Amino acid sequence: MESPVVVGVDGSAESLAAAEWGAREAARRGAGLRLLHVRGRHPRQAGTDITRSADHRLALRVLRRAADRVHAVRPDVHVQEAQVEGPAAAALARAAEAADPLVLGSRGLGRVAGLLAGSISLGVVARATRPVGLLYTSDAADDIP
Numbered sequence: 001m002e003s004p005v006v007v008g009v010d011g012s013a014e015s016l017a018a019a020e021w022g023a024r025e026a027a028r029r030g031a032g033l034r035l036l037h038v039r040g041r042h043p044r045q046a047g048t049d050i051t052r053s054a055d056h057r058l059a060l061r062v063l064r065r066a067a068d069r070v071h072a073v074r075p076d077v078h079v080q081e082a083q084v085e086g087p088a089a090a091a092l093a094r095a096a097e098a099a100d101p102l103v104l105g106s107r108g109l110g111r112v113a114g115l116l117a118g119s120i121s122l123g124v125v126a127r128a129t130r131p132v133g134l135l136y137t138s139d140a141a142d143d144i145p
Contacts (some may be wrong), residue, residue, distance in 0.1 A: 002029055002030060002031040002032075002100070003031065003098060003099060003100035004026070004031050004032040004033060004034045004080070004098070004099060004100070005022045005023075005025050005026040005029065005031055005032070005033050005034070005099065005100065005101060005103060006022075006033075006034045006036055006095050006096070006098070006099035006101075006102045006103070007019045007021075007022035007033065007034070007035055007036065007066070007102075007103045007104070008036050008037075008038065008088075008092050008095070008102065008103070008104045008105075008124075009035050009036065009037055009062055009063065009066040010037065010038075010062060011058075011061075011062040011065065011066075012105060013105075014105025014106060014135065015066065015104070015105040016065070016066055016069050016105070017105055017135055018103045018104055018105035018133075018135040019033075019035060019066040019069055019070050019103075020069055020070065020073045021103060021133075021135050022070075022103040023070040023073050023074040023077045023079075024073065024074060025101075025103070025133075026074070026077045027074050027076060027077050029100075031100070032077070032078040032079070032080060033070060033077050033078065033079050033080070034079075034080045034081075034082060034095075034099070035063050035066045035067060035070070035079060035080070035081050035082070036082050036083075036084060036092070036095050037059040037062050037063050037081075037082070037083050037084075038083075038084055038085070038086045038087075038088040038091045038092060039052075039055045039056065039059050039083055039084070039085055039086060040055065040085050040086040040087070056083070059083045060083075063081040063082075063083070064081075066081075067079050067081055088120045088123075088124075089120050089123030089124050089126075089127065090123075090127065092104065092120065092124045092128075093123075093124050093127035093128045096124065096128040096129070096130045096131075096132055097128075097129065097130055099130060099131075100130065100131065101130065101131035101132060101133045102124070102128065102130065102131070102132045102133070103132075103133040103134075103135060104120075104121050104124060104132065104133070104134055104135070105134075105135050106119070106121045106134040106135060106136045121134050
């Protein structure tokens, strides 16, 4: 059985674009698609029962929105939705071990800002031992003339 294409989704436009790309890649490979949302993305984020419940409901909305986008583009692709606990870079790097590939949307921070920000995407790429695809999207302000 072909390993699934796994896409990290956080509700951003970039992650939704990555979900669409991942759906097309899954269809091309004849594989399934796993949409993955990381809860408690930040290592120091502590939560009460109320915040954990709110995080769970948010994750369900994020995953549903991404699945709806995928079904609009590739209704033939089998989609699985999943939530895992963070921190995000470590959780996504673990997910990459069972993926072929792991796909992430990368915000248009620009070259220098992206390096200084210590983005989740860079943390995943540094840890992963399997293929990771970064779908880069940029804002007009980030375009290099």
